[in-house]
Amino acid sequence: MSDLRRRLLRDLRNPLFRNGYALMANTGITAVLGMGYWLLAAHYFSEEEFGRGQALITLMRLFASLTALGLVGALARFLPVAGRRTPGLILRGYGIAAATGGAAAVGFLLTLPLWGETYSVLAGFGPSLFFLAAVMVWAVFTLQDVALTGLRQATWVPLNSVVFGLVKMGLLVALAGSLPDGGIFVSWMVPTAIALIPINWLIFGFVVPRHVRQTAGTGQNPPGLREVGRFLAGDFPGTLSVLAIVYLVPVVVAMQVGEATFGRFSMAHTLGCMIELLAMNMAVSLTVEGSFDPSKLAANCRNALRRALLIIVPIIVVTVVVAPFILHIFGAKFAEEGTMLLRLMALAVLPRVLIEIYLSALRARSEARALAFVQIGLAALVLASIAVLFPFANVNAVGYGMLLSETLVALLIFGKLRKILKYGETRQPSVAQGSHGAA
Template sequence: MSTTASPPEAATGRLTGLSRKLMRDLRNPLFRNGYALMANTAITAVLGMGYWLLAARLYTPEDFGRGQALITGMRLFASLTALGFVGALARFIPVSGKRTAHLVVRAYVVAGATGVTAAFGFLLTLPLWGETYQRLAGFGPGLFFLASVLVWSIFTLQDVTLAGLRKATWVPVNSICFGLVKMAMLVGLASALPDDGIFVSWIIPTAMALIPINIFIFGFVIPRHVRENAPAAETTRPPTLREIGRFLAGDYPGTLSILAIVYVIPVMVASQVDEATFGYFSMAHTLGSLIETLAMNMATSLTVEGSIAKTQLARNARHALRRAFMIIVPVVVVTIVAAPLILSIFGPDFAEQGTHLLRLMALAVLPRVLIEIYLSGLRARSEARKLALVQIGLAVTVLASTMALFPYFGVEAVGYGLLFSELLVAALIFGGLRRMLDYGETPQRSVA
């Protein structure tokens, strides 16, 4: 009698095996946090596509492009310091003990204050930034823009705070509520506020989300985190402000340079093209950036777990790299093949002008996975100088190549610049990444 399983039985067996593997992964904080952040990116992508699809249908191409440009500018200034604290919070929240709440509050205050100050300087120099941003001229629009920068600064740090507390599973919940309210407000403002409805519908739900999430973080999650880690806190010394400052001194310049890739380039493009063209560009750029975020999600979880269990960094890095590629490679392939179809949902002009850019950005994510895993390992080991060197090198290469290619390829120069730069940097750090992955025991290190 043949013992070969029938196709349905074999398929059932494979599904059972995958289910068991997934459940086993979810018991591991490294994978649980990483999967939660990746799920959040997927949810953000789906709801974001729905949001921008409604915006493309309800608003003119000029209003659509202007809304994108204002949101990009706001996120640039909000992230000037906030993104710099992302690595530090992931690194130090797990080991801060009773000082955790103080660390998070200080990050909120510093990020918000510096972002608003930089945005105020931007408003004072509006004539230098092209016609698109002249909408912010005047006391009322300017004050709303400054408030939006403050709100987004805090909003940016909420997700990494939850990840550092090993509660990243709540991040997708926040994104679902935020995304749905944002879409509802977008529709409601289409006729009442056609010129600025996109920007306003983006900011108001963000401000609304701050209150319940931070009550949850400071009222429940941080106290529980402190109680659960009390035994370990008795035998380990929490990081001092001096140690955190030294880490930031090395990590922040690198993070600031990466910020140039994410936000300065779109602002630069917005100042060079008309509003409608920027709308077509920004849709492809937004989708490409979401795929790139997937590479950063598992890396953030690796930083958290590497800070807690440094002796297991090499093993965790290998696991994170495998899982990241397992998820990202199929996403990249589907995006490259289906890019015209994806963008055509927003209209034929989006597909015509954004397909090649989206494909280039999706392809560039593959070497970015290697870079992000390497950077997360450096953060866990507090090797701040190497962090800064790699990130600054990547940013300089991206900016230089994009500016050099822009006169010849237009907005597609952004995709070519990213692909070339990330392939180059991945090749340069490959030897260090291999040593990190092959290292059996990672010794405890002080802050570099």
């Protein structure tokens, strides 16, 4: 135990591990509090409202993430070296994400009759306006955690999730009697809007000024808009493709099945995505540290991969074994219809770890074209395989499609990943370069 404690304390002194562990802890906290939230929702609301709430939240996150997720890689890549331009870079990110998400939401609301019965509750000026505001709020909420991570202050993110999760659960119970239709969506968004105030006060009042002072003497030139734009031009199309896997697939499923069935699918899908998010957490920290010190990219990649596998493999094993018991907490039908999906998505996380480490190394090196190629290819494989398998496997097609596609992509990029792990390069370096990269 003492050896484990010493290793943990040593890891926490390393920004790569400290931020990575903080993001993983945040994912765990979010999963636990999220399960509590949806357990309360299943108890206090009808099956139809439960499924409708899941569908609306998923749709809102889809629109909010159209640009927000595309900016995750850019902020993680450039905030560490932004210097005096740090506040402007964050604010531009907020503005672009909110405006793009809002525009997409407006387009959806103007064509609402085309999107099925589930989303008809958004008809009318009041519900439409609330949904539009929710999209813009969530876009900023997503990026504020990325801003803290890019500034090496990810340890604040779990605290934000704890407070947000508890307030959200309390409001859910309070609204169960007074707002049986729409209470789930309202209880999700009101705490989100409130959380923007203290977190951004922390970011712009304390974290950003300290970051600017600490990086003032590094000699690095802050990134210009052209440099950031070139990076986004390559990374953004790929990120949109990944966005289609995470958020568009559930929206399409919601159009194909009833609200009660979607609620049971969405619970298993959400838990599976939480496990997959663990694979991305250490990878985001890797991008940040690779930007701070490119000479340590190979060593940081090896360390990130080892720690990620050490944590994620046991979680995958446990999930595969206890999946029916986890879902049975929400009801027998949840376990009956969602167990196979959750197991398949958990298994898909193992190849996803390799893919995320590879993508983060590419981001740290600003290799935007390769980023887009891998991400678009992965999304195309996932979406095509789900479309082919859905008539035969129903909602389980999502799990089969992700497992098969991510395994194939992991095999295809494995050779290049090995070179990065050894040299910090995507191509075979000279002897001198190899010695430097492995140091």
